[in-house]
Amino acid sequence: MTGTMKAAVLVKPGQFDVRDVPRPEPGRDEVLVRISRVGICGTDIHIFNGHYAAENLPMIPGHEFTGTIAELGEGVSGLTVGAPVVVDMNIGCGSCYWCRRNEILNCPEMQQMGITMDGAFAEYISVPARLVIPTPQNVPVEVLALTEPLACVVRCARKANISFGQSVVVLGAGPIGNLHVQLLRTIGAAPIIVADLSEDRVQLALEAGADVGVTNPSALEETVLRHTEGRGADVVIESVGLPALYQQAAQLIRKGGHIAAFGLTGAGETLPVDILQTILQENSIKGSVAGMGQDMHDALTLLTHGRIKTDRFTGASYALDHIQQAFDSITDRPGDLKTQIVLTH
Ligand SMILES: NC(=O)c1ccc[n+]([C@@H]2O[C@H](COP(=O)([O-])OP(=O)(O)OC[C@H]3O[C@@H](n4cnc5c(N)ncnc54)[C@H](O)[C@@H]3O)[C@@H](O)[C@H]2O)c1
Ligand SMILES: [Zn+2]
Ligand SMILES: [Zn+2]
Structure with a gap:
């Protein structure tokens, strides 16, 4: 041909x-x-x-x-x-x-x-x-x-070892955040807390299976604590791509929690990490791509x-x-x- x-x-x-x-x-x-x-x-x-x-x-x-x-x-x-x-x-x-x-x-x-x-x-x-x-x-x-x-979302859940009964925060309810929420629901993660600045996007994520939606960034930490018996989330998936949100993710995980690094930041952007706290609490961050x-x-x-x-x-x-x-x-x-x-x- x-x-x-x-x-x-x-x-x-x-x-x-x-x-x-x-x-x-x-x-x-x-x-x-x-x-x-x-x-x-x-x-x-x-x-x-x-x-x-x-x-x-x-x-x-x-x-x-x-x-x-x-x-x-x-x-x-x-x-x-x-x-x-x-x-x-x-x-x-x-x-x-x-x-x-x-x-x-x-x-x-x-x-x-x-x-x-x-x-x-x-x-x-x-x-x-x-x-x-x-x-x-x-x-x-x-x-x-x-x-x-x-498949990108499947890989992220696999890399983060997400399992049933785990509390997960999804930062960003865009198309990919919505798929994260749906996959988490299928896996049996609970509760699933989603945050986005857009009311409409949060609403779509709630329809897709999120348990809790947050549009006010300053209410997020309190909301996560309230829904995780005061501990913080097992996993936070960053699905926006902002260094400030990665930094906030570190405040939202429980001791020993995990940050799934997924949202693409600009090249060369860095994240200040409290190394001693990371060691003593056994916290982790891991990338997932494609x-x-x-x-x-x-x-x-x-x-x-x-x-x-x-x-x-x-x-x-x-x-x-x-x-x-x-x-x-x-x-x-x-x-x-x-x-x-x-x-x-
Ligand atoms: N790692 C991978 O394999 C992979 C694959 C696909 C996409 N991505 C990345 O994942 C991210 C999400 O993809 P998408 O297509 O859904 O993006 P998108 O830009 O369409 O959606 C991002 C969402 O984040 C929200 N948002 C913006 N600022 C926010 C804030 N401060 N707090 C909370 N929410 C905020 C927006 O309202 C929007 O709904 C992007 O960074 C994209 O590049 C990564
Ligand atoms: Zn693509
Ligand atoms: Zn090769």
């Missing part, structure tokens, strides 16, 4: 050009995927605004995607043309120390589709066959396109079995031709937690 395809090229910050580009050919051990749905992620908005990966422009962004297999490259077996799939966007070398640990972002050769190389705001993408995950036939594409963001390997499989399983409410994530969709409008107007739709680009129906 050769020829051209339609793609949304981000030519410079703030400006997409939807145009015909060469259709990728699947190389050896690669699979050509015909894309059906792609979510717009906060990272895409950072790229669009020129705040992230700007050195890679012009580029086709998009990494939260689902589609069907269009063609198999040489050497690929075990996959079928026409099968619906999701794709792990993180490409490691597959054989280094970090790849074997499923810590692919530490691989010296790491690439990410739609961030360091062309991605999925296009009709087709060619990807390594080992990163392709076939999906059940009966899951709607708008739900499958949530696999990658949910969703890969087992995280993708687990996220797909949760979506397939209806464990995540997706209606707030699937309402806003735009054709590829209108991607500029989709990005320009994204902040006008606070009730929609996700905007998706529709490629095929």
